[in-house]
Amino acid sequence: MGAAQETRTFVVWDYLVFAGMLLSSAAIGLYYACRRTGPQTQKDFLMGGQKMTAVPVALSLTSSFMSAITILGIPTEIYRFGAIFTMYGFSYVIMVVVTSEVFLPVFYKLGITSTYEYLELRFNRFIRLCGTFLFILQTILYIGVVIYAPALALNQATGFNLWGTIIATGVICTFYSSMGGFKAVVWIHVFQVGIKIAGFLSVIIQGTVVQGGITNILNDSYHGGRLNFWDFNPNPLQRYTFWTIIIGGSITWLTIYGINPAQVQRYNACKNRFQAKLSLYINLIGCWAILTFTTLCGLVLYSRYHDCDPWTAKKISAPDQLMPYLVMDILQDFPGLPGLFVACVYSATLSTVSASVNALAAVTISDIVRPYCPSLSEKTLYWLCKVTSWLFGAICIGMAAVASLMGALLQMVLTIFGVIGGPLLGLFSLGILVPFANSVGAFVGLTTGFAIALWVGIGAQLYPPLPERSLALSLNTDGCNLTSFHLKGNWTTTKGTFSPNAFQDHSAERTALMDNWYSLSFLYFSTVGMLVTIFVGIIVSLLTGGRKQSIDGRFLLTKEDFLSNFDYFKKENHISNQQLDMIEDGEAKTSELSQPITLSTQSV
Structure with missing residues (x-):
């Protein structure tokens, strides 16, 4: 090693900036807990009274989408597999x-709080x-990865105490989501979007300066094969191609935005359907920005370490x-x-965990507690929502230990989803979409899928x-004798690392x-x-009458829904043209113009 070794670690200003973000997030939650007046309902806690507008909800959708997995995982995937990952921009449009x-x-x-209420209305309670x-299983596993992974990576880079940061992360986000409810979570997400953008820009700007300009970065990436935007190989065994990202990526993100209560809860909290749809399209711009x-x-990353x-x-x-x-290298x-x-990174973790904890509380109260305790x-x-938030926060901190046994960040999260x-x-x-699907077909299809x-x-x-099969691009160490330095922490003996081959038995016969x-x-x-769930569900439904x-x-996608949301409202609720104009202008409240459907178990 020709160069002198140096140790890189945090200084006082770094700790102050980090602590300021945590305290500000907690303060917003405390503010919304203290400013409330009058009796509070479950709807106020879980959906902000259904009075939200498009912009804060869109920023909340984007913020919870931009988890620590995104910040740490996607640059690594591009470093190893190239810029073909940018094809996700098309997947986001489809989603x-x-x-x-x-x-x-x-x-x-x-007008439902949890998407799973729909399943009882359409099929049955079982x-x-x-x-x-x-x-619940999916979300707890996911939060375990979201909490543990960035804590481990940052522990190795900065010397942060691993379990101290895990517990602090879980406690803080559980605190503000349980104290302030849905509104606190949304506005904290808005605040944290700014933190995340600033963090990204600091790395991109300084990295560009250190590498001598964007031209050098693109030149290094081109010669290293990283500008591989297009690959139309239809082979489903290849890790990333245009088709795996467009088809598989779109469906994977639909499982999050289309049906996941953590996301549906947000756009359902808008004061009318126009605002809800608008929040999704504004969020699309945010998704593209994050991908960029x-x-x-x-x-x-590649230019620096090619x-x-x-x-x-x-x-x-x-x-x-x-x-x-990289951060400790170029920003020290x-x-x-x-x-x-x-x-x-930690604001991204807080955004995702708080959104998930709030959704877990909503699902538990709406799907488990209320049906069996209607009185x-x-x-x-309202108080049960708070207690449930604390309970799930504690469980998710415990699941962080299980996450230490899992694989690569992004791959593991997308595998769970x-x-x-x-x-x-x-x-x-x-x-x-299938009018003749019945409860028997739904159950058999779900279990088989x-x-x-x-x-x-x-x-x-x-x-x-x-x-x-993964087509990982080449990496080399020819220049390491010129750029070597050590970071604080033991980089070679870490337990619970995220090696993608951690479970592979190379001696086993393939x-x-x-x-x-x-x-x-x-x-x-x-x-x-x-596909298995839909196919089996259709066949079994046809065979069982x-x-x-x-x-x-009302439980199906109708022609009116597809062609015009506003025509549907007008037809079903006899809304006047003047009221319809108010909806389009975003000035009419859902509670005044439409009546949410609340069906008892007996009526289903």
Whole structure:
């Protein structure tokens, strides 16, 4: 090693910036807890009284979408596999259009708090409980990764105490989501969007300066094969192609935006359907901005380390630590900026966890408590929401320990959403799009889809595809003797790292099942689960008399929903042209112009 070694760590200004972000988030939650007057209801706590407008809801959707997995995972994927990841920009368009035109009209007109209420209205209570259970399982596993992964990466880069930061993260976001309710969560997300953008820009601007300009970055990326935007190979076993991202990516994100209560709860909190749809389209712009930022960070990463990969050089123990490593490399001479990036990552964690905890509380109260305890008062339900938020916050902190056994950040999260979210998306699609689907077909389809998706998901973890199937681009260490330095922390003996080959037994003989079925691109897991659920559900429904049942049109996507949301309101609620104009202008409240449908169990 030719260069002198140096240790890089946090200074006082970094800690102050990071602590300021945490305290500001907690203060917003406390503010909304203290400013409330009059009796508080469950609807106030979980949906902000359904009085929100498009812009803050859109920023909240974007903020919860921009988790620490996004900030740490996507630049790493681009560093290793190239800029083909930018094809997700098309997936986001498909996701937003389908959500706003297929799922939103049905959920919004029913006026439901939890999407799983729909399953009882459309099928029966047992199907609703099945969906609720899978959602709770999915969300707890997801939050475990979201809390643990950035804590581990930043612990290695900055020397932060691992479990101290995990517990602090869980406690703070549980505090403000339980104290301030939905409004606090939304406005904290708005605040945290600014923190995240500042963190991204600090890395991109300084990285561009250090590397001598954007031209040098693009030149290094081009010669390193990182500007591989297009790959139309139809092979479903290849990790990233245009088709795996467009098809698999779109369906995976639909499981989040289309049916996940954490997201649906946000646009359902808007004061009318126009504002709800507008929030989704504004959010699309935010998704594109995030994709642009993360892509630039990935290219800066490659330009900086194209001749000395820190991972293969054993300077870090997992690829997901690349971004913290870069930050401590290029921003160390600017006190406060490394702290700003840490605040960026942790604000992303707080946004995602708080949104998920709030959704878990909503689902538990709406789907489990209220149906079995209908006599509970609004005040009691309000306090139960708070207690439930604290309970799930504690459980999710515990799940962070399980996350230490999981694989690469982005792949693991998308696998969780694919294996569980895919069959759930198929279940909701059956209910909304297939008039003859019945409860028997829905149950058999859901269980079959989940079993198949779980089979391929677990198999892929136990027997990962061969390296040549992933088409990871080359990394080298030829220049490491010129750029070597050490960061604070033990980079080579870390326990619980996120190596993508952690579960692979290289000595085991490969079988056809391993090289084909288990080697399916992880982006297709959700597609497999959804298609199996829909196909089996349709067949079983036809065989069990589904065509003989009579379904209320409010539970289906109707022609009026698809062509015009406002025509639907006018037809169903006899709204005058003047009132319809008020809706289009965003000035009329849903409570004044439409009556949410609340059906008892007996009427279903």
